[in-house]
Amino acid sequence: MKDFIGLRAIRGAGYTLLLLLEALGYINHAWKRRRALFTQMHVIGTQSLAITCFFMLLVGMVFALQTGIEFARFGQTSLVGLVIVSAMVRELGPWMTAFVLIARVGSSMAAEIGTMKTSEEIDALEVMSINPVSFVVMPRLLGYAIMGPILTIFGTLVGVAGGALVSKVQLGVPLDDFLRMAERGAEPLDIYWGLLKSLVFSLCAGAVACANGMRTTGGAVGVGRASRNTVVVALTLTVFLNYLLTSFYRMVKRLVAGIL
Amino acid sequence: MALNVQTEKSSPAALVDTTPMVEFAGVSKTLAGRRILDRLTFNVKKGETFVIIGYSGTGKSVTLRNLIGLMRPDEGSIRVAGEEITTMSNKELEVMRRKFGVLFQSGALIAWLDLFQNVELPLLEHTKMSRRKRTEIVQQKLELVNLWQDKDKFPAEISGGMKKRAGLARAIALDPELVLYDEPSSGLDPVIAYEIDKLINRLRDQLKMTQIVVTHDMESAYTIASRIGMFYQGGMLQIGTPDEIRASDIAEVQHFITGGREGAVSRRSTTAIMKGRSPTFSARLEAGMDEAEAETTGEATPAIMELEPEPSPPEPENKP
């Protein structure tokens, strides 16, 4: 019964949540740890920019192509702009960026912290009365939470651009038409919502990565396991959260529409 | 390092005062179903260098971890400078630990900081010193371990021995009252190992630090110890001055300190301990015969034991 998998999962989830809260509690150390924070922002953000943009560009292009083919059957190819922008801003932008970050940053973050754990570095910090959550976890989590939404903005813009490119070149939709429809695809509220989602995903994935790292036991094998678990759990969690958040948003929008 | 170690060695116990710095009383700890510490009891006096010897994988590191509060014992009391630490809250422990310097078995340097920053870290975190003062102290500590010229290197760029020396510099950065060493000389060449021994003696003589050293290296143990404690089956089998330990008439102690050349016992029961069963008294000793190999793998493995099968008839195993 001790190794009952559900129980382990619950314990893991509990630990992750507590770690997240504790790390947020150390946010007042951010200035003291600014060097670590900037390093993390660089690693998480700047270094992920190219791959995120490349990824989103292609997502936008494929998406435009696919919807364009269907719309063409009804002679509505000009609607492509609307669909792309609304999907990019609210769904694809935040989640696909989170996806890229989990694969690129989450796994390595868990491995890095896991290695620190198995090589006694975390213990050494504790012995030096330096709280590992403040020293190791907080800068990573905060860096993740800051850079996730910023990358989402870039990713979404590039994704839309990719869509516009395909629309013009392959679907024959003039850029003006695309943009005119695009404007109607997203309200300001949608944009904020997309960014909020991205923030939630980032905190989530970051916390999962750090928690897996901090709970690593058993040498190199354990580090590998932590890294793998991070990717699986963070992806599952964000895709599930995404569904919940989208449902919630839809409900709110309908309520608001009903009131007005 | 102009210290004459040879003369120190003969009567170091006389130099220290008798108030205990560390008191273990009846400490027990069970890990993964094995009783690693079994009513462990010993005292370390202020200003002395207490050396813990014992076979690999028996619980010396666990003893240190309990003392630092990284693990809590199942029962028993551990006092540091008279204060009970087993019941301390994490906050109280944090304060307590500032008196400690710890050298971990692997050095445990922070990977993304260079050596200078690693040694500077405790100063940055716990003092309000100016940058100049910090630099001065870091330089002093790094020079002490002969690493000042490597101060810009990162842990991944230096050898295991250098990591350990840098870890030592960091451990003593705040001039702690109590320094714990987990195998300070393993992985070092004999010359540097001897340098570390001299350094440990200097810390005792000049800075009056209390030190607890876990080591496998008997040469080094004799050089630095005020007293030596032989850790065995979860407790202290014998505690005494280096001379007393050398002259010990306990077979197990002789076996360990002579590297298995004296006081050997039959091999059969070794497998018992390797398989995690409660070992017989002599079985644990057997494990130590392959200590050198065991250390490189991190723990003793059955494979090593099987290399040398015992030709004589086996003695019966004692199960708990």
Ligand SMILES: Nc1ncnc2c1ncn2[C@@H]1O[C@H](COP(=O)(O)OP(=O)(O)OP(=O)(O)O)[C@@H](O)[C@H]1O
């Ligand atoms: N966290 C833990 N969980 C379970 N078992 C542990 C844990 N830490 C140590 N052990 C076990 O306790 C025993 C003693 O380990 P310890 O590291 O104290 O040995 P040691 O005497 O320091 O050996 P060495 O000289 O090789 O460093 C080992 O068998 C080890 O497997």
Ligand SMILES: [Mg+2]
């Ligand atoms: Mg050890």
